[in-house]
Amino acid sequence: MPPKPLVDLSSLDMTQFEADRDGIYAVNPHRYEFQQLDGIFFSDHDSGLIVGYRDVRDDEFWVRGHIPGRPIFPGVLMIEGAAQLVSYYVMSEQADKGFLGFGGVDGVKFRGTVRPGQRLIVAGKLLENRARRCVGATQAFVEGHMVYEGTITGMWL
Helix, strand or coil: CCCCCCCCHHHCCCCCCCECHHHHHCCCCCCHHHCCCCEEEEEECCCCEEEEEEECCCCCCCCCCCCCCCCCCCHHHHHHHHHHHHHHHHHHHCHHHCCEEEEEEEEEEECCCCCCCCEEEEEEEEEEECCCEEEEEEEEEECCEEEEEEEEEEEEC
16 A cells, blocks of 8 residues: 655645746756656745656657557656655755765655656655755655655765
């Protein structure tokens, strides 16, 4: 059974954006096929919550080879998207510290598939913010169903 969602997605206005791709570019250095976020719907530094999204397209580099005829969004890219969400959250608050790189992942479970044409909603909650590392709980949803959960560790580089 999936855990309780980090945030009630129905309480968010997903037609309004706090950051689009350009806003994310201003914080995260990821570009081209490795940018895994298209926008940020919500962030609250008092509660430690952030919610973003990624529109999965049928022209992406992995579609042709990741299950030909039945493309499935790679789980490793879900993890990368969650890491970029945590990185965006922390670096938007602490821009003077440099780059928060990927330091690890724990407790990952994939609970469903994601296909081209679907919107992946990624939620995160900051659990720990220390001088050398940050830890965030993350989850991802498609059409209201949890498809991923994991804990991301970032480290300052």
